[in-house]
Amino acid sequence: MPEVAEEKQGQQPPVPSPAAGAPRRVFEKLARLWAVTGTVCWVFSLAFLLRRWNPLGGGPLRWGRLELGLVGVGIGAAVGIAGLVVFLRRFGGQLDWHKSRQATAVRAAAFVFVAALTFYGSFAFYQIPSTTSGWWEDLVKFELFGKVIALKPVLFPSAGVFLTVMMTAYVLLNRPKWAEFLIETEGELKKVSWPHRKEYVGSAVVVVVVVVVISLFLFFVDQGLSKLMKWWGMGF
Numbered sequence: 327m328p329e330v331a332e333e334k335q336g337q338q339p340p341v342p343s344p345a346a347g348a349p350r351r352v353f354e355k356l357a358r359l360w361a362v363t364g365t366v367c368w369v370f371s372l373a374f375l376l377r378r379w380n381p382l383g384g385g386p387l388r389w390g391r392l393e394l395g396l397v398g399v400g401i402g403a404a405v406g407i408a409g410l411v412v413f414l415r416r417f418g419g420q421l422d423w424h425k426s427r428q429a430t431a432v433r434a435a436a437f438v439f440v441a442a443l444t445f446y447g448s449f450a451f452y453q454i455p456s457t458t459s460g461w462w463e464d465l466v467k468f469e470l471f472g473k474v475i476a477l478k479p480v481l482f483p484s485a486g487v488f489l490t491v492m493m494t495a496y497v498l499l500n501r502p503k504w505a506e507f508l509i510e511t512e513g514e515l516k517k518v519s520w521p522h523r524k525e526y527v528g529s530a531v532v533v534v535v536v537v538v539v540i541s542l543f544l545f546f547v548d549q550g551l552s553k554l555m556k557w558w559g560m561g562f
Contacts, residue, residue: 452480
């Protein structure tokens with residue numbers, strides 16, 4: 327019995343290495359930085375939207391050619407900071423990447439797919455205001471690789487939409503149920519027996535040849551029937 331007790335005492339649970347938690351901490355810091363950047367975009371967008379509303383009077387805040395009212399800046403900052411605080415209190419403990427070393431390919435593919443769709447939607451949102459509106463005024467111009475690029479106010483709400491949707495996708499994909507589903511999906515994909523290169527190349531060649539042959543057959547049949555119908559004086 328003493329020997330058994332000594333063996334049980336010797337079997338200590340494995341201690342997780344510090345490196346294992348490093349990716350999770352990096353993801354958490356990037357997510358927090360993402361949330362802060364999105365908040366800044368929405369604060370500026372709301373302040374620009376309320377730039378002409380200044381019931382308290384006083385001079386506006388100037389940034390280049392842009393003028394912002396103090397009330398608009400205050401309201402935008404208050405709403406943005408309140409939203410950021412609520413978000414971090416509600417989801418601050420869920421920003422680390424759940425099981426970061428598992429199903430990285432599938433989860434990254436899902437995130438990239440959502441990012442591509444969101445970027446397309448944000449770009450469409452960027453083009454909604456007319457070129458004569460204040461949202462298309464040039465704030466700052468700078469030259470990049472010989473091309474003049476102008477920073478416009480409409481960029482901030484567009485970036486805010488992109489960052490907000492991507493942060494939502496990040497939180498959803500990081501939920502245990504969603505993450506476990508993607509992990510199981512990658513596990514099932516690894517069980518699939520994929521054909522060798524010669525097999526799928528040969529199958530692709532066969533498909534292409536069959537499609538070409540059928541297309542040529544239909545083309546010549548169509549031409550022949552068209553000429554026959556014209557010779558009979560039928561058709562169009």
